[in-house]
Amino acid sequence: MSTFRFQTLKETANRKPVSVENLDKKSVIFGSNVFNDKAMRQYLTPEAYKAVKSAIVNGTKIDRNTAEHVAMGMKEWALSKGVTHYTHWFQPLTGATAEKHDAFFETSFDGSDPVEKFGGGQLVQQEPDASSFPNGGIRNTFEARGYTAWDPTSPAFIFGTTLCIPTIFVSYTGEALDYKTPLLRALNAVDNAATAVAKYFDKNVKKVTPTLGWEQEYFLVDRALAAARPDLTLTGRTLLGHTSAKGQQLEDHYFGSIPTRVLNYMRDLENECMLLGIPVKTRHNEVAPNQFELAPIFEETNLAVDHNSLLMDVMQKVGERHDFKVLLHEKPFKGVNGSGKHNNWSMATDTGINLLSPGKTPMSNLQFLTFFINTIKAVNEYEELLRASIASASNDHRLGANEAPPAIISVFIGQQLTAVLEELEGVSNGKLSPKEKTDLKLNVVGKIPDVLLDNTDRNRTSPFAFTGNKFELRAVGSLANCANPMTTLNSIVAKQLTDFKKEVDALIDKKGLKKDEAIFNVLREYIKQSRNILFEGDGYSEAWEKEAAKRGLSNHKTTPEALKAKVSKKAITLFEELSIMNHVEVEARYEIELEEYIKKIQIESRVLGDIARNHVIPTAIRYQNTLIENVKGLKEIFGKDFEQYAKEQVALVKEISEHIEAINSKVDQMTEERKKANNLSSTEEMASAYCFLVKPYFELIRYHADKLELLVDDEMWTLVKYRELLFIR
Incomplete structure (x- = not known):
């Protein structure tokens, strides 16, 4: 077993269980960090509370004056729990959530009179830079304007020391750039x-x-x-x-x-x-x-x-x-x-x-x-x-x-x-x-x-x-x-x-x-x-x-x-x-999902090529050299009769060489197909090329690499094996 793998497994084996303190009943702590009905009743005026409930149940709009009252109550609730920042929490078309944190802390122009501030405008709408999020051709990269808008049907919550406000995310021209907006419309x-x-x-x-x-x-x-x-x-x-x-x-x-x-x-x-x-x-x-x-x-x-x-x-x-x-x-x-x-x-x-x-x-x-x-x-x-x-x-x-x-x-x-x-x-x-x-x-x-x-x-x-x-x-x-x-x-x-x-x-x-x-x-x-x-x-x-x-x-x-x-x-x-x-939003999502597919297969292809050539092949050659030295030693000892004692080692050397050659050639072929795919102008054609011309090499390369894993000395193999990954220690 390689030194690195041994040290890693030793650390795992010696790790002490992480203790979890005794917790209150779940019913008692449930929603403690959520600006839920209980929190709203406590921190909002009756009018503001009714407005938010009406927005949740009936979909009515909350006017800016009411939003000021809601923001004030939400801020006081958050500060009482040690919160220092707030963010509009949204779900862009990246597959992950997104957030940009702003501090409640503000000062006057000359730096005096520091205060915790959070108003209705900051609650209802923000303008994050939308240029680096997927848009499917809806907008140019230099057109960075995008808007997040408060979704009152999903309550704000505290994560760490940040107040997170669930929002939708739309472009300057109104097209949805997130998962939530079409979902709300469908509901x-x-x-x-x-x-x-x-x-x-x-x-x-x-x-x-x-x-x-x-x-x-x-x-x-x-x-x-x-x-x-x-x-x-x-x-x-x-x-x-x-x-x-x-x-x-x-x-x-x-x-x-x-x-x-x-x-x-x-x-x-x-x-x-x-x-x-x-x-x-x-x-x-x-x-x-x-x-x-x-x-x-x-x-x-x-x-x-x-x-x-x-x-x-x-x-x-x-x-x-x-x-x-x-x-x-x-x-x-x-x-x-x-x-x-x-x-x-x-x-x-x-x-x-x-x-x-x-x-x-x-x-x-x-x-x-x-x-x-x-x-x-x-x-x-x-x-x-x-x-x-x-x-x-x-x-x-x-x-x-x-x-x-x-x-x-x-x-x-x-x-x-x-x-x-x-x-x-x-x-x-x-x-x-x-x-x-x-x-x-x-x-x-x-x-x-x-x-x-x-x-x-x-x-x-x-x-x-x-x-x-x-x-x-x-x-x-x-x-x-x-x-x-x-x-x-x-x-x-x-x-x-x-x-x-x-x-x-x-x-x-x-x-x-x-x-x-x-x-x-x-x-x-x-x-x-x-x-x-x-x-x-x-x-x-x-x-x-x-x-x-x-x-x-x-x-x-x-x-x-x-x-x-x-x-x-x-x-x-x-x-x-x-x-x-609308058709623009539908077509944009299609383009985004195709691009995501291409990028994921492209990344996997590059990673596979790197591992095959930087881990698998060098390790196999190192073991092969050990075998060759063994064969040379047997020849020195037994002279002309060494072949009968080195038959298995020689066969193993040949087998390893065949797998190395196969991996090298398949990686080269995969790389060439990837280059061809990258030169295609159509996203559809590129996705198809990655799917049917690049991806099939994954299993071919894997087959030979996995065979080498079985042949090479375990002590030399640098990659952590399935038997080590798949069973909790």
């Missing part, structure tokens, strides 16, 4: 559409709120060991490395006893989450070694997205305190499960009803079926766009493996609900007889709660599965910002519900059908039209790929292929019709 669209449909069943419904519960999977690796791997440091995943003899094959890690060091990290992380109002509830070991999961209680979607984005930052900072490197990449290790971020989605009314949960009466179950079938229809109509929403260079490694759904989008609802839909499909077209109404309500609709009670089916290969009272979008990657798929999902459901209401109203107004009859007739047609998207079998099988092709479902296995759906006429029409994004 508003689905609220309007779903509320209108919900009124068929309850006139008292005034608002529908989409909810989200994400499940964050991640790996923990010792920081010192991770630092010894250039690929982990620079790309978030291992580009080389032979699989460990023991991996996940014994299935002993899943839900197993949590290692003490990891548990200390989890407790510390949960404490930070409680202070920040992130309602984390579940923690457990995942399938792969060193892989874990954290999941919260469901929240309103905008807040849930903010909380997940914040969590990913907090995880890294807490990890540093415990000498862990947190890996959020979807596939950091070859040969073991990757990480996802299942997005559990539903809709709830302001009257307290989950629209994707059946009730105790036929009417409530008809409401459930309405939203259930419309969601399926929405996915059927826009499956390509939904696939595009989860596309990324890192998620491409995960989709289709044994821990993630395939690239083919389908909907799983279970055998029992499939049977219900088949019965509904048989409903007569037009007016229902009294007997048909009775049979339908008692024998089909009325039995849905019992069906769901006994429906324990699960399909881990389904990208979009119904799981009792919600849909689970399983295809989202662990590194992703939830806003991207949630914007798409809520948009397509909003569009579908809008179309549904038009069709139902037309049957009522023009054909004289009663409301229930009109709803049944439209749902019946939707079931017929959505058959292709429903699938209950093995999503990994070749048979399903062939069947999906016959059904006309897309199967875009790479990001460059998948992203094209984002700029289709159908997609642009959808987003423009719902006022979520």
Whole structure:
């Protein structure tokens, strides 16, 4: 074992567990660092409090005078907690959060009269330099102006000694430059559409709120060991490395006893989450070694997205305190499960009803079926766009493996609900007889709660599965910002519900059908039209790929292929019709995501070439020289008969030479393909070249490097191995 690796492992073995002090009850500390309802009541005037609550519930604007009062109260609350700075916290299209800190501290022109100052203007709007953020060609680099604007629906919070104010981020000309702005528009669209449909069943419904519960999977690796791997440091995943003899094959890690060091990290992380109002509830070991999961209680979607984005930052900072490197990449290790971020989605009314949960009466179950079938229809109509929403260079490694759904989008609802839909499909077209109404309500609709009670089916290969009272979008990657798929999902459901209401109203107004009859007739047609998207079998099988092709479902296995759906006429029409994004914003995002894909593959290619030539080959040559010296020594001792004693060493020298030659030639070829790709003028062509001409060399080079890892003396090998990375010490 190399000296560096030995010292690194010795440090890890001798490290003492990080102790976590006894904490108060979570219910006591929850939201302590959040400017939540309790804090607002204490620090705001009654008028300012009402204005903020109205903005949250009804979307009303807060005038500048009221903003001054809110800023004053927010500042006093923050100062009481030792805060020194404030920032507009936003989510640009980089995949990370962004912040620029300003001190409350100010002085007069001559430097006298220092004071802590924070006004309504500073709360409501700031002007960060937008030139270095991705914009997809919306603006020139020299046009640096961009604006962040306060989002009162997501409460301000304190992180460290900084007051963080969640904001949207837009360009000087008004186009969205972030994830939050389109998401808020999509949530508003689905609220309007779903509320209108919900009124068929309850006139008292005034608002529908989409909810989200994400499940964050991640790996923990010792920081010192991770630092010894250039690929982990620079790309978030291992580009080389032979699989460990023991991996996940014994299935002993899943839900197993949590290692003490990891548990200390989890407790510390949960404490930070409680202070920040992130309602984390579940923690457990995942399938792969060193892989874990954290999941919260469901929240309103905008807040849930903010909380997940914040969590990913907090995880890294807490990890540093415990000498862990947190890996959020979807596939950091070859040969073991990757990480996802299942997005559990539903809709709830302001009257307290989950629209994707059946009730105790036929009417409530008809409401459930309405939203259930419309969601399926929405996915059927826009499956390509939904696939595009989860596309990324890192998620491409995960989709289709044994821990993630395939690239083919389908909907799983279970055998029992499939049977219900088949019965509904048989409903007569037009007016229902009294007997048909009775049979339908008692024998089909009325039995849905019992069906769901006994429906324990699960399909881990389904990208979009119904799981009792919600849909689970399983295809989202662990590194992703939830806003991207949630914007798409809520948009397509909003569009579908809008179309549904038009069709139902037309049957009522023009054909004289009663409301229930009109709803049944439209749902019946939707079931017929959505058959292709429903699938209950093995999503990994070749048979399903062939069947999906016959059904006309897309199967875009790479990001460059998948992203094209984002700029289709159908997609642009959808987003423009719902006022979520205009064609400029849609096209800009397409360009940004392609560029991000190119840059990530480019970085991985360069890192792989560097490691191969600066670590793998020199180490292999050093060991080869040792073997050669051994052969020379044997020749001196045995003379002409040395060959029978040096046969294995000579064969090993030849084998090492073959692998070295293969790595060198493949790195040269990969570099040439990269140069060609860089000279292409079209972003689409460049992304395609990196995907199909550069990236294939990764596995070819890895194959030979991993073979050398097995051949070379362990003491000489400079890179930390899988068996050392994958098991917490």
